[in-house]
Amino acid sequence: MAVSSSGADAERMCPHRLVLEHVTSRWGVLVLIALAERSYRFSELRRAIGSTGGRTVSEKMLTQTLQILERDGMVHRDAKPVIPPRVDYSLTDLGREAAEQVRALALWTDRRVDDVLKAREKYDEARS
Amino acid sequence: MAVSSSGADAERMCPHRLVLEHVTSRWGVLVLIALAERSYRFSELRRAIGSTGGRTVSEKMLTQTLQILERDGMVHRDAKPVIPPRVDYSLTDLGREAAEQVRALALWTDRRVDDVLKAREKYDEARS
DNA sequence: CAGTATCCGTGTTGATACTG
DNA sequence: CAGTATCAACACGGATACTG
Numbered sequence: 001m002a003v004s005s006s007g008a009d010a011e012r013m014c015p016h017r018l019v020l021e022h023v024t025s026r027w028g029v030l031v032l033i034a035l036a037e038r039s040y041r042f043s044e045l046r047r048a049i050g051s052t053g054g055r056t057v058s059e060k061m062l063t064q065t066l067q068i069l070e071r072d073g074m075v076h077r078d079a080k081p082v083i084p085p086r087v088d089y090s091l092t093d094l095g096r097e098a099a100e101q102v103r104a105l106a107l108w109t110d111r112r113v114d115d116v117l118k119a120r121e122k123y124d125e126a127r128s
Numbered sequence: 129m130a131v132s133s134s135g136a137d138a139e140r141m142c143p144h145r146l147v148l149e150h151v152t153s154r155w156g157v158l159v160l161i162a163l164a165e166r167s168y169r170f171s172e173l174r175r176a177i178g179s180t181g182g183r184t185v186s187e188k189m190l191t192q193t194l195q196i197l198e199r200d201g202m203v204h205r206d207a208k209p210v211i212p213p214r215v216d217y218s219l220t221d222l223g224r225e226a227a228e229q230v231r232a233l234a235l236w237t238d239r240r241v242d243d244v245l246k247a248r249e250k251y252d253e254a255r256s
Numbered sequence: 257c258a259g260t261a262t263c264c265g266t267g268t269t270g271a272t273a274c275t276g
Numbered sequence: 277c278a279g280t281a282t283c284a285a286c287a288c289g290g291a292t293a294c295t296g
Contacts, residue, residue: 014181019244020237024152026289042258053142058290063259073247084257085296094243101233108229109148115222116147119201154268170278186270191279212277213276260295267288275280 022072023098027057027065032091033106035075036099039090074098150200151226155185155193160219161234163203164227167218202226 022028030049034040040048042062050056057065066089069075074095078088091099150156158177162168168176170190178184185193194217197203202223206216219227 013183015241015245016234016238017180017182019241020157020234021154023233023237024157026149029148029152052145054145055141059259060261060291061289064289071248071251072244073251074244079258083296085259087258094240094247097236097240101236105151105229105233106144106148108225109151110144112222112225113143113147116200116202117143119222120199123199123201187279188271188281189269192268207278211276213279215278258296260293262293263291265288265290267286269284269286271282271284273280273282276278 019072022068023074023102025065025068027061028069029102029106030057031062031065031069032074032095032099032102035089035091036096036103039088042087042089045089069095147200150196151202151230153193153196155189156197157230157234158185159190159193159197160202160223160227160230163217163219164224164231167216170215170217173217197223 023032027049030052031045034045034048034052046057046059046062049062066075066077070077072094074092076090076092076095078090080086080088151160155177158180159173162173162176162180174185174187174190177190194203194205198205200222202220204218204220204223206218208214208216
């Protein structure tokens with residue numbers, strides 16, 4: 001069924017943007033950050049991302065995100081032929097590099113949230 | 129009409145993720161990168177982003193993105209009371225910091241696109 | 257457990273037309 | 277020029293049910 005990445009990326013888009021969008025995608029960001037810390041199993045990863053504070057990923061979206069990132073050579077999928085099934089996800093070298101960039105961004109965000117919140121108050125106040 | 133940022137961010141999401149999503153949003157990324165270089169007027173910015181290789185931003189989306197980033201204290205809007213109207217957009221200090229992070233990510237992407245493309249080929253080939 | 261398949265609501269997006 | 281307003285299409289994302 002062709003993991004084409006995401007419907008949004010029409011063929012006419014330059015590869016550079018494509019990769020950027022995968023990495024900065026809603027769940028891509030969180031997957032990369034989570035896997036940067038350690039490898040996870042599927043459901044484990046779902047819970048890990050859910051506990052970050054936001055809404056939890058649906059299985060569908062997590063699957064899709066993982067497939068896209070695997071196809072892009074960032075995520076390594078290790079499916080063990082056991083029952084019950086066990087699949088471990090980890091980062092490749094490429095993925096680790098990507099994760100570093102994304103993590104830097106996330107850390108910066110963390111440091112600056114307060115300033116953003118303050119800015120928003122001022123903005124909203126100024127036009128009410 | 130309340131620039132609430134983007135419908136997706138339900139109230140129940142932690143601020144940290146909110147900011148992250150604004151900064152990593154499809155057009156947010158490109159706006160920050162463009163403005164990191166120099167300030168732009170509205171239409172000028174539209175063209176600048178369009179010439180990056182992908183599809184061009186609609187006026188609506190550019191407006192929305194700029195408003196969100198302005199509200200978050202990253203973009204400065206300077207509307208001159210002349211005819212015809214002239215509005216210049218530039219980054220605040222906060223915005224410049226954000227842009228640096230995002231730019232680092234974009235530059236990394238640029239350096240690694242080839243590896244990603246190669247990975248995709250292997251992936252696709254492996255299941256055909 | 258780790259997915260896949262399907263349906264379906266709704267948010268995001270983009271054309272288009274209009275205003276100051 | 278720099279937007280705003282409105283509308284329609286469609287992609288995204290989630291809930292659910294099912295499989296190996």
